[in-house]
Amino acid sequence: MDLLALGPLELWDQGRQFDLGPVKQRRVLAALLHARGEPVPVETLVARVWSTPRRPVDPEAPLQGYVARLRSVLYEAGGGRLGIDRPSHGCYRLRFDPEDVDLLRFQRLRREAAAAAERGDRQLAVGKLHTAENEWSGEPLTEFTCDWARALRARLREERRRAQRERLFLEMEMGRHAAVLGELHELAARRPSDSLAPLDQRSIRLLLLAMYRSGKAR
Template sequence: MRYLILGTTEALRPDGTPLPLGGARLRALLAALALRGGRAVSVGELADDVYGDDPPQDAPAALQALVGRLRRILGREAVASTPGPGYRLVAGPDDIDLHVFQRRAREGAARLDAGDPDTAATLLREALGLFRGPALADLPDPAGVRPEAQRLAALRQRVEADLRRGATDGLVPELTELTTTYPYDEAFRAHLIRALRAEGRHADALTAYESARRTLADALGADPGPELTALHHELLTGAPAPTPTPTPAPPATVPEAPEPLDLFSVSYT
């Protein structure tokens, strides 16, 4: 059985056909269980995830009934009862798309750090391709914050991998859309400038920097960060920005030895 929670919640049979999950509560319960990757979840946590701010009068009993319905769809052995009390989805991380995404994203980031942008780009594309919509779409908004942040981090790394390997075809339109969607994300702004420069569009790169500077100043009252500032310097001078000279540390001093402690004069009252 495979479980998909990077979008609307789905349960797939071994042949890939979906099981009919029914209503929103059942999908929320399955998403909450799959989110934990096969770990035990307390009844209280599940009730919060499933019912949010509108729990029924007897939430534990309602949740127990909901678990019974889910077991009838997935098979009784698919959801185990645990001490606490609680429940656990009988599945491994490889059976849940969120956890497959996280593993591939980590592997892609590691390959990028190791200087292998080609493999990194492949792994990160595979990871991002698992998203079919907003992550954990059937759970309340707070539950989906972390996967969305992870998706954006993987997307930044995938663009970085493409830039490093010189695969800039299509990057400018993609990054133009991303900077419109995430106007305060300096990494996407910097990637757009680098992609424009790689295409030989020097004037457009300068315009993109100025747009980033104005947006940050008008909306946040902030100046561009070090990466954007360094890129701007390179665009103006054709040379990398100088590395700041580190301030020399003050000479180390050896502390004076403390006075010997007179044990007989210490009061223990």
């Protein structure tokens, strides 16, 4: 089973994609998923699902409806393996296996890559980071327009950039300076989050080092 957060929010099981419902219902699931198993207060969910000017008079009633429908979909997809609990009054929590969530697989692979690099196994570390980067399928949190989602989206993008930089640095340590030049050019030119953000100085330094070591710097 795959619950995908590193791109469009999707739920798959054995080649079948499950309908997660209308946009506000998807926002509920995304907010719970990005809490990574921690309880989320109802007030927080309401703030993330509805913008203030358009918030209903009693948002808890439709929120309960979204949760009920999501529970049905999640049970259909994963049985008891995936669901929404209410650990205490006034909050909800998403229950899942970490290996079913692309975000958590991505983070695990980065940790494993760091451990492999620490042991001196650069080849294994590069492979782990390649696999981690392949967990991404697009732009996350597109269901949202709120400040919380914009800030989280920027952090996730930076995590992705760090994973790519870590891999490129390891490949350079393995002597692949010329091979990574094209990717480093692209990474150094790409702005971290929006058109007003500064260029990525760490990627630029890596690019200059790779150019020097491959004899491309003049």
